[in-house]
Amino acid sequence: MIKVLQKYKKRIDTHLLTITFFIIFLGLVTLSGSNLDTSNIIVNQVVNIFVGLIIFTILVFTNPRILFSYAPALFLITIFLLILVHFFGVESNGARRWLAFGFFNLQPSELMKITLPLMIAWLYQQYQNKITLWLHFTAIILISIPVYLVLLQPDLGTSIMIALSGFLIIFLAGISWSLILSSIFVAILSSPLIWINLHAYQKNRIINMLDPFVDPLGTGYHTIQSMIAIGSGGAFGKGWGEGSQTNLNFLPEANTDFIFAVYSEEFGFFGVVIIFALFLLLIFRIFILANNMQSTFSKLLTVSLGVSIFSAIFVNIAMISGLVPIVGLPLPFMSYGGTSMVVSLASIGIIMSLNNHKTLIAN
Amino acid sequence: MDNYRFKYFFKKRIQILFGFLIILLFIPLLKIFYLQIIQFDRFTALSKNNSIKIIPIPPKRGVIYDRNNVILADNKLVHYLEIDRAFFSDLPEIKVRLKNKLNIDINVDVENKKISYLYETAVPISFSLTDKQIANFVANQYLFPKLRIKQRFIRDYPQGKSSAHLIGFINRINDKDIKFLEKENLVNRYLGSTHIGKSGIEKFYENLIHGSPGFKEIEVDAKQNVIRTLQEKKPIPGKAINLTIDYRLQKIAEKAFGEKKGALVAIDPKNSEVLAYVSQPTFNPALFTNGISHAAWANLNDKNSRTMLDRTVAGVYPPGSTLKPFVALAALTNDIRKPPFSIFDIGYFTMPRSSKVFRDWKRGGHGTVDIIKAIAVSCDTFFYGLGLELGIPNLNKVLDDFNFGKKTGIDIGGEKSGLIANKAWKKKKFNESWYAGETAITAIGQGFTLVTPLQLANATAKLANPSLSIKPHLLLSIDRIKQDKEEVKQDKQRYSDKNLNWIKAGMVNVTKEGGTAAFLGKKSNYQMASKTGTAQLFGLKIDEEYNEDTLPDNLKDHALFITYAPANDPKIVIAVIVENGGHGGSVAGPIAKKVLDAYLKNKKL
Numbered sequence: 023m024i025k026v027l028q029k030y031k032k033r034i035d036t037h038l039l040t041i042t043f044f045i046i047f048l049g050l051v052t053l054s055g056s057n058l059d060t061s062n063i064i065v066n067q068v069v070n071i072f073v074g075l076i077i078f079t080i081l082v083f084t085n086p087r088i089l090f091s092y093a094p095a096l097f098l099i100t101i102f103l104l105i106l107v108h109f110f111g112v113e114s115n116g117a118r119r120w121l122a123f124g125f126f127n128l129q130p131s132e133l134m135k136i137t138l139p140l141m142i143a144w145l146y147q148q149y150q151n152k153i154t155l156w157l158h159f160t161a162i163i164l165i166s167i168p169v170y171l172v173l174l175q176p177d178l179g180t181s182i183m184i185a186l187s188g189f190l191i192i193f194l195a196g197i198s199w200s201l202i203l204s205s206i207f208v209a210i211l212s213s214p215l216i217w218i219n220l221h222a223y224q225k226n227r228i229i230n231m232l233d234p235f236v237d238p239l240g241t242g243y244h245t246i247q248s249m250i251a252i253g254s255g256g257a258f259g260k261g262w263g264e265g266s267q268t269n270l271n272f273l274p275e276a277n278t279d280f281i282f283a284v285y286s287e288e289f290g291f292f293g294v295v296i297i298f299a300l301f302l303l304l305i306f307r308i309f310i311l312a313n314n315m316q317s318t319f320s321k322l323l324t325v326s327l328g329v330s331i332f333s334a335i336f337v338n339i340a341m342i343s344g345l346v347p348i349v350g351l352p353l354p355f356m357s358y359g360g361t362s363m364v365v366s367l368a369s370i371g372i373i374m375s376l377n378n379h380k381t382l383i384a385n
Numbered sequence: 386m387d388n389y390r391f392k393y394f395f396k397k398r399i400q401i402l403f404g405f406l407i408i409l410l411f412i413p414l415l416k417i418f419y420l421q422i423i424q425f426d427r428f429t430a431l432s433k434n435n436s437i438k439i440i441p442i443p444p445k446r447g448v449i450y451d452r453n454n455v456i457l458a459d460n461k462l463v464h465y466l467e468i469d470r471a472f473f474s475d476l477p478e479i480k481v482r483l484k485n486k487l488n489i490d491i492n493v494d495v496e497n498k499k500i501s502y503l504y505e506t507a508v509p510i511s512f513s514l515t516d517k518q519i520a521n522f523v524a525n526q527y528l529f530p531k532l533r534i535k536q537r538f539i540r541d542y543p544q545g546k547s548s549a550h551l552i553g554f555i556n557r558i559n560d561k562d563i564k565f566l567e568k569e570n571l572v573n574r575y576l577g578s579t580h581i582g583k584s585g586i587e588k589f590y591e592n593l594i595h596g597s598p599g600f601k602e603i604e605v606d607a608k609q610n611v612i613r614t615l616q617e618k619k620p621i622p623g624k625a626i627n628l629t630i631d632y633r634l635q636k637i638a639e640k641a642f643g644e645k646k647g648a649l650v651a652i653d654p655k656n657s658e659v660l661a662y663v664s665q666p667t668f669n670p671a672l673f674t675n676g677i678s679h680a681a682w683a684n685l686n687d688k689n690s691r692t693m694l695d696r697t698v699a700g701v702y703p704p705g706s707t708l709k710p711f712v713a714l715a716a717l718t719n720d721i722r723k724p725p726f727s728i729f730d731i732g733y734f735t736m737p738r739s740s741k742v743f744r745d746w747k748r749g750g751h752g753t754v755d756i757i758k759a760i761a762v763s764c765d766t767f768f769y770g771l772g773l774e775l776g777i778p779n780l781n782k783v784l785d786d787f788n789f790g791k792k793t794g795i796d797i798g799g800e801k802s803g804l805i806a807n808k809a810w811k812k813k814k815f816n817e818s819w820y821a822g823e824t825a826i827t828a829i830g831q832g833f834t835l836v837t838p839l840q841l842a843n844a845t846a847k848l849a850n851p852s853l854s855i856k857p858h859l860l861l862s863i864d865r866i867k868q869d870k871e872e873v874k875q876d877k878q879r880y881s882d883k884n885l886n887w888i889k890a891g892m893v894n895v896t897k898e899g900g901t902a903a904f905l906g907k908k909s910n911y912q913m914a915s916k917t918g919t920a921q922l923f924g925l926k927i928d929e930e931y932n933e934d935t936l937p938d939n940l941k942d943h944a945l946f947i948t949y950a951p952a953n954d955p956k957i958v959i960a961v962i963v964e965n966g967g968h969g970g971s972v973a974g975p976i977a978k979k980v981l982d983a984y985l986k987n988k989k990l
Contacts, residue, residue: 316388329406340416
């Protein structure tokens, strides 16, 4: 038993795990502070964390070579699942995002957040020595397929996340600055086209981001209530469990997407600085690990997974503080919910597995 | 790219990336800094706005009593059902179930969605539930989750239709009221209140009766459920007031009027307290409390009955012969027609230097008539000549002394001034000059002169008690504390006792043998000083006969009667007008007599 634990300890990166646990702990503290009916929520969230840790452990002990060799297959399966969603997905709030499997609902787009980086990293590992414009182009095509499928659901937030994780690998894999700048230029030029193709509710969200007080009871309500929660927290917050915005139900989705607003209301700017530091440490540690890895695949996949987590954190906080429109994205490690917790812990698990086998898949 | 070069390249790229991510993370951090540190006060206020509501608690209206503590207006606790505005469209279905299950009626038009716009959140739909209905509803509340049972105080008028013009009514605060309250800076006193006094005492003493609201600071959640009360300040109820009115007299007078239209005012000549204030026909003030229907309102404003008109202060009538005592006093004061001066009345008066003839009401005349008899028998012939010799300016001066032609300043709204006509007025109004004949008929109370029943009573009170210097008033006490009487500045009495006694003698003889209301005196155990009056609405052409039976009701003469009693120690003054009642003595007199009897029965005479 002790041997197993020692073996386990050898295989994990204590720094990364400690930081992760700290963030998870703060999430639980925030959840339990709300005096809404939380007893179930806490139990469920603890179960979610356990499931996440099991997957995490499995992945830590998985040889990354397996991940590597199955990358294209996993990618294709996820694409297939996304297509299935399009035809058989559960519809709710005008969007098809889930596949119902009786006892649980699967959201393939969340899966794609891992399998797409896997696929692209695999691509660059495979053709490591002949990286050409064509390879970048192939990568872009591979990224566009799932992004398009997720956009169809429609789920703008997740599709942007997926696109980001894919493009990031292209950036890290050596695409030249001139290409990066010219594609940014093209993106800016095509933005009016995107605006035209946005759904009305998406346009509303963007308009409300620019001025949420235009329609305080309508579409701007979420943003305003969230900003009120944050702003009224002040320097040191209203105290644990004392958030009036949360406990009196003014804050929508207080346990899931808006948990950061609850945290800010109760712990103030002081608490915000602490959690920002933790987030930054998390990413920093992941980058250090990536830097020390040997294979291209490991490096690319690790940074991509790290940036995926970062992007989710950034977008969530930006939307809660009223910087970007409300897109319905949970805060990794903190928001209440199984999928997000499992995917985030799984990402950390994969990173640790890659870290364990630094040289295993080196050329 | 070989592995070594890639590692170097990769390191550079992730350094750039990490730098970029730090900068990126600074954007939301700055925004949060802005929200939490710089805009802290604003968002704290917004957060409190969200969760802390200040609910005004309207005060209870003050009770209105008569002088003997008979309740005229009160508050009663009623239970009613309300529904959230959002569910208003479900009412037709609820109505049927409510009727079948609990036998409760819904009092609003369930099809008319506009009703719900009148209310901010919840619409009251069923008023004045009985105890049984309340119990039934509470037991079956689960069947009607959209309805709530609530309680509140509503204004109650225990006397029903009686004395409605005096008491007045309250109604929903409308835009005009809001403008007025804003102008007077009173809006804060009406927070949470829905009603305001609209007429009568309810309006005039609104300031006293209304009170001041209290406040309740509560914490609510996003669904507006009350979490807890943070602090509470109790409302200050309106003041209870006692009126000078003796409600017994009101009741007796109203009963005596029956279906007749008109007004009666009784005043205590010692202090000008108004003892009775009756205007008929009357209405039920409770009709207005919940908003009156168009049909009911139209009915109240019917042109023939003019129910809403407060005849006591806003009804203007020709005084008819009730003006004669004042005209007589004017003559005596100007040293004309002093006894033993007399005329021989042959039934008509011929204008000097003219063939124009003015008839007396009695064919064949009254024979030898001095000023005392002229009042007692209401001799027109005597007054035609008197008027011509006295002249309008001298007459008007006395009428003005007795407060005709101007408001008495009583503490109730809507008072009219009436009219004392003169040359200048006629020129302005009709662009015509004044004829001598008009002076003659003014002296018998026809002509242009118009008076309100209150003015008539007030003037008679001054005749009964010449030193009276208080204006008529209705407020006796506030919260049982007696109010100071308001003195009216007036000249020292200019009328000699001798002259006044001659007038009194004439008025006493009205109810004596030969007087115009002799029948009233026959069964009276006290002496009264009175004057009858008949105000013509129908201009008779010369030599045309006045036939009461063939004339339509609304053109029949008004009957008037003024009186005070006991004549030697006046305790009460009464003026009565019965619209289209015919002869004053026989119609208006008995009404006054019943009130006198009731009032003087228990007094030491």
